[in-house]
Amino acid sequence: MRPPCLKNIKAIVESIDHAMTDVVRITIFLKNISDLDAVHEVYAAFFPDYVPVLTTVAVAALPLDALVQIEALVSHGEGTIPGAPQAGDLIKVVRNTDKAPTSHLSAQTVAFSHYNNLSAQLPIDPSTGKRVGGGIKEQTQQCLKNIKAILESIDVPFDDIVKINIFLTDLANVAAVNEVYTTFFPDSAIARAVAYVPARTIAAVSGLPLNALVQIEAVVSHGDGTPPQLVEDRHGIVIKAHNTDNAPTCGLSTQTVAFSHYNHISAQLPIDPKTQAIVPGGVKKQAEQCLKNIKAIIESINHSMSDVVKVNIFLKNIGDIAAVDDVYSTYFANAAPARRTVGVGALPNDALIQIDVTVSHAEGTPRKA
Template sequence: MSGNIIKFSRNTERAPQSPFSTQTVAFSHYNNISAQLPIDPVTGKVVMGGITAQAKQCLNNIKAIVESINHVMDDVVKLNIFVKHIEDVEAINQVYSSYFEGPLPTRTTVAVAALPLQEALVQIDALISNGEGTTPQAPCPLIKISRNTDKAPLGLYSQTVAFSHYNNLASQLPLNSLTGTLVSGGVKEQTHQCLINIKAVLSSIDHSMEDIVKTTIFVRNIADIDVVNQVCNAFFPAYVPARTIINVAALPMDALVQIDTVVSHGDGTPPQLPEDTRFLVIEANNTPKVPAQPYSHTVAFSHYNHISGQLPLDVKTGQLVSGGVNEQARQCLNNIKTIIESVDHVMDDIVKVNIQVRNIADMEAINDVYTTFFSGDLPARTCYAVGAIPMGALVQIDAVVSNCEGTPPQA
């Protein structure tokens, strides 16, 4: 990797620690925080008291991590909330906003098949702004910009939060912005509405669909993937962002699909000067050494690379590798390693990993393989179980990678 910006990995005893992840990994102007379970850091056990108590503990753990690196909760740009029961979201909402004084972060909320601890009802990870940058960048009083438009659905979140050279959009449900209700029809119509809402949010901040770097698509039915991809093709006729498709147990309002979006923000946020940054280039890359997908393997913008969800596919056959979860996890990680090396990076440049498994008990076997792919501090990480994975796989993994050299015209 060229350049000399340094990745900064940190842990605090004020929040639960894991041998398989770092609590927070900062690189340039963002911090990536590992998913927090409702564990009391003193006892090391899941707190009792139901969903309200557990949501508070997750948020208290995030707050402890954020404050341990001299930040505050209002520096949070994005939260991802994973629940066992979608009906628990209402209780989470009642305590959630009390952790913020300014505009709320963007947010994704989904119900999953299982969380890493059986007693856990909720798990939350976070992305926070990092105005001071990482060495040798000089601290800069960058301003976080939160915006909403009435042309897309409103909720207990900001529709878009920009900081430095990225925008993170709240996940869009297939809601009509005028009525606030689900659009009629099936997954085709719902996917189209999600993308219309994303387009409306982007248009409201003078951006376009071509500025999207990564989409994460949550579907209720794994069989809907082909239809979802067909609809996406109409919105991305040329350049296709990185993509991960995840099967979830339930979505808010009983939707069939929800789409999360990461957007390039070449104009930056004040006091960055638009004339200095407007023409940063999105760099999408594919390698023939990894099975082809109907989207980009990796998309770099500014100081980050986003890697599409990797299945345990053999590049020669395009089929699942033989064996169990150990072999499949190794193949997923080998595919990520190959993609990263194809753009002149290494695995230790990864700042965040997301792992979906069919059986949460398989995480032990995955961890045995996982740590062998890193020689330095482990990335931040989020893991959970899903009902199904494309092609009947047992595991799927995506990643966010530091990009020290940036993208043109950055030096």
């Protein structure tokens, strides 16, 4: 029987006059990594020909004690400008290279409009098709090498990455991951000159395919756009990175990276920017601090919480959803954005909650002068 998750996604997609072939990214959260093959078997029936990019992880818990939760990102060629459709025949560009791992279940990269979405990369050596040997450092390096190979195959520089998501089976490995991470970011002399690093989220998971220790996914700016947009100057749209002292700062991530019509916000922990420490109190206090940090970042770039289009909530205890919702509703009283909530069992700094968001940026980012 087809799982309700994919049936629900198909119903939503069709309700806005789209088709499953318009999906560019799928993210699957499993309660048990042992269910991976069964879920992928059903998944393949919904994508018999075209396959989007894919991320699959196991988490500690899901709402309603579900076994699986699935989310989708859908291309929208007609745009959202009232009375002014944006080139309704914009196409998706799907690419694969033998220099990175391939899969019949997913494309390596799907470009649409001004973004490339990459499938989450496991530490697989493409020459053998197997997980690399060694520990967390070797596995992190292979994940990032695979991402770099995919980007080089589509002639996109590494520093065009605007958001990185890192999934770890053990948060104790963060320091080792960061050590490798800094050898890849910044990648170019220009990026080093301005100390550019993308927005970033790190989440603990209970299991990964192939028993990997780490899996990394990337969202990449695509200044040229996909046809029939006119080809602009090479990567001519500006990436605008910004930090404010009114929210916690980190040398390994930028608080917000704007590109084209989106701002990507790094995951926020319940850290008081004045003390740089986790706020005391329970999950309500911590949820409020996360949202205060997000609000401060958004307002620092002249936006408001009503511009948020997607929220991702990571909870140490899935049973805290109701308490979090009490706080959440005070920040999104009118228009509620799309949302995902998962239980991860552990968070950095032993926090109870972590939240990241994506923000609409109607004005877009400018072209290079």
